[in-house]
Amino acid sequence: MSVDPCFALSAPDLRIVVERDRELARRWVTARPQRFPVDSGGSWIQHDEWRCAAENVLADLRLEMPRRRGCYVAASLPRLPFRDGAFALALSGHFLFTYADRLSSAFHRAALRELLRVAEEVRVYPLRTHLDESAAWHPCLAEYLPGSGVRGQIVVVQPQSDQADRHMLMLSRVGRGRSAGGCPGG
Numbered sequence: 001m002s003v004d005p006c007f008a009l010s011a012p013d014l015r016i017v018v019e020r021d022r023e024l025a026r027r028w029v030t031a032r033p034q035r036f037p038v039d040s041g042g043s044w045i046q047h048d049e050w051r052c053a054a055e056n057v058l059a060d061l062r063l064e065m066p067r068r069r070g071c072y073v074a075a076s077l078p079r080l081p082f083r084d085g086a087f088a089l090a091l092s093g094h095f096l097f098t099y100a101d102r103l104s105s106a107f108h109r110a111a112l113r114e115l116l117r118v119a120e121e122v123r124v125y126p127l128r129t130h131l132d133e134s135a136a137w138h139p140c141l142a143e144y145l146p147g148s149g150v151r152g153q154i155v156v157v158q159p160q161s162d163q164a165d166r167h168m169l170m171l172s173r174v175g176r177g178r179s180a181g182g183c184p185g186g
């Protein structure tokens, strides 16, 4: 299951947003070859992969595929429309910490708490902001150290996209069971 406020848009309107953001993302990525390697022609090597992923989502959202539409939930952190412990794992990609320059530590704390409410385990990547600063020691992380009822660690990963950020935040609640399956992304 994937969660994003943009899923409130119709498929045609979402396509407009995707096309606009693709160009913004292309410019942002190609200005950062140390994070996102480019090929010999100067193009970001994962551009086609990302375009393909966007096309798959847009295809799922078309009216003739109503059953798949349920996999895409329009919602915004720090409030999610799921029951406590609904998921084994929640993934947050390129949102939390990425915009730490404009989203407050209070927002991050509330968002991480909400993700931990709905999922047994939470993984957040990357920890670097869109301004290329490290957000790994963002003040809100202190709340999630061992002893606070949450097991927290920053693990080193082999990144598939951002070559400059090898750190992922992993959080899990200590001593709580899971009630149902699924996996929200975002």
Ligand SMILES: C[S@@+](CC[C@H](N)C(=O)[O-])C[C@H]1O[C@@H](n2cnc3c(N)ncnc32)[C@H](O)[C@@H]1O
Binding pocket: 003, 004, 005, 006, 075, 076, 077, 078, 092, 093, 094, 095, 185, 186
């Ligand atoms: C840089 S994109 C990352 C998209 C995707 N998670 C990925 O990794 O490719 C940031 C996304 O965060 C979404 N977003 C904005 N505000 C949000 C919020 N309050 N809660 C959850 N997602 C939000 C945006 O709609 C946008 O799709």
